[in-house]
Amino acid sequence: MPQIQKAADKASAAVANLARLMSNIKGPRASKRKTLMSVAHLILLYGAEIWADALDVQKYQNRMVSVQRRCAMRIASSYRTVSAPAVLAVAGVAPITLLARERKRIYNRCQTENDCSLIKTEERLQTLAEWQQQWIIDSGGRWTAGLIGEVSPWFGRRHGEVNFYLTQFLTCHGHFNSYLFRRNREESQLCDYCPGKIDDVENTFYECNRWAGNKHAIETLLGEAITPRNTVSLML
């Protein structure tokens, strides 16, 4: 399917150019960074009404997913090791295969039905439902799925920006000794503040002696204990 390859190459080049302007720590907010994804989607999804079914072929799907993943990494300022499903969920971007199929459904329905704006709303809901189904059974990004169980409220929120630090918490890929140890960047995976405990995302945010005071202050303010299960719903 040359159209898919061409679109992916074009989008990939556009993403690479724009991504240079977006370092992880400085640079625009995530909501502004999403412009990058809009550009990529404009290129990637051009003509999707015609070729959406070709994404059933794994080779084409992989090519599209890899461009979209790179783009989502720039939105979320994530580490490079985060899986596509997790970084898309954090960035609040529906998977490209589902978006391509949505385009095709909208196009087909608009040929015979009148209210195209209603059709678009209905088909977006369908896409979100499919994304949710995929997200539950996906093998990657399970820490993220434990936090963001429901993609729809996270996707539809009107406040709260992800950034380099929040994304480390949401993906468990970040400046944690256990993560760095697995990549031979640290000699020990133990926490510097909690004797005998592994320094991972769960220790840092929920158990660590170093941050216990901060956590206690937030819990007092909220009037309830923070756990991995309720953190994102409290944020929302």
Ligand SMILES: [Zn+2]
């Ligand atoms: Zn600790």
